[in-house]
Amino acid sequence: xxxxxxxxxxxxxLGHLDIIQRGSRLFxxxxxxxxxxxNKMPLFSVQQRLEQIRLSTRHLPNVEVDSFDGLTVNxxxxxxxQVLLRGLRAVSxxxxxxxxxxxxxxxSTQIETVFLATSNEYSFLxxxxxxxxxxxxxxxxxxxxxxxALEIYQCxxxxxxISNPTTTEAITPRKSxxxxxxx
Ligand code: ADP
Numbered sequence: 001x002x003x004x005x006x007x008x009x010x011x012x013x014l015g016h017l018d019i020i021q022r023g024s025r026l027f028x029x030x031x032x033x034x035x036x037x038x039n040k041m042p043l044f045s046v047q048q049r050l051e052q053i054r055l056s057t058r059h060l061p062n063v064e065v066d067s068f069d070g071l072t073v074n075x076x077x078x079x080x081x082q083v084l085l086r087g088l089r090a091v092s093x094x095x096x097x098x099x100x101x102x103x104x105x106x107x108s109t110q111i112e113t114v115f116l117a118t119s120n121e122y123s124f125l126x127x128x129x130x131x132x133x134x135x136x137x138x139x140x141x142x143x144x145x146x147x148x149a150l151e152i153y154q155c156x157x158x159x160x161x162i163s164n165p166t167t168t169e170a171i172t173p174r175k176s177x178x179x180x181x182x183x
Contacts, residue, residue: 003027003083003114006072009034010042011148012053013130015122019087022116024060031079032057036069043131043155056145073108084113089123137161 003023009016009032023030034049044052046067057063068075076084084104086097101113118125130140134152139161141149153161 001027001083002029002031002079002081003085004031004033004072004076004079004081005085006033006035006068006075008037008040008042008127009049009053010040010044010127011049011130011144011152012056013122013125013127013144014142015087015089015118015125017056017145018119018122019085019116020057020063021060023085024063026114027062027083027085029062029064030060030085031064031066031081033072033075034065034067035072036067044151048151052145052148052151055147071107073104073111076111077108082111084111086113086115087118088115089118089126134161 003026005016005020005023007016020030020032032053034046034053036046042049050065050067053065057065066079072084076082084101086101088094088097097113097115104111104113125143130143130152133143134140134156137156139149140152141161143149144152
């Protein structure tokens with residue numbers, strides 16, 4: 001059975017990779033499909049995202065990376081896929097994902113949506129959270145593969161995280177100085 005894993009992947013995160021890895025054990029082939037969406041202003045071009053995903057999944061022989069536009073079900077039919085693979089993080093994902101699955105069912109009765117629950121450690125993780133952290137100079141090294149972390153820092157004009165909030169002086173409580181010793 002062939003599954004399509006559609007999304008924006010701007011950029012791909014360890015949460016996405018976890019779904020891809022687990023999906024690749026369930027299906028003969030998983031096609032990670034980057035949606036070409038003219039309405040979104042992405043951080044990375046479709047070409048960059050394809051390369052990022054290819055590099056991150058090269059250890060998985062039954063995973064292919066591609067891009068598409070238009071309706072996901074049309075693309076799935078074109079690729080002779082029977083399954084749309086999606087990840088579920090929280091109740092907030094559920095509502096929109098269920099609506100999407102029902103809509104797709106009205107467009108093609110042949111294609112099933114299969115949801116994989118996020119692994120606990122990635123339940124908070126999204127591409128937008130990563131961009132938000134990196135924009136303010138925080139480290140995303142623990143959230144994306146190393147080559148992607150570097151590309152993200154470069155987008156925001158630095159080559160590494162500027163600060164790691166857990167190690168800055170700023171949050172260390174000041175020792176209290178008796179009033180009469182203050183300058
Ligand atoms: P979209 O723009 O379609 O939401 P995304 O790239 O944000 O595309 O996500 C693609 C799919 O991956 C969606 O089904 C989303 O719910 C799922 N996903 C995103 N982040 C995670 C995560 N941390 N754990 C599990 N699934 C995730």
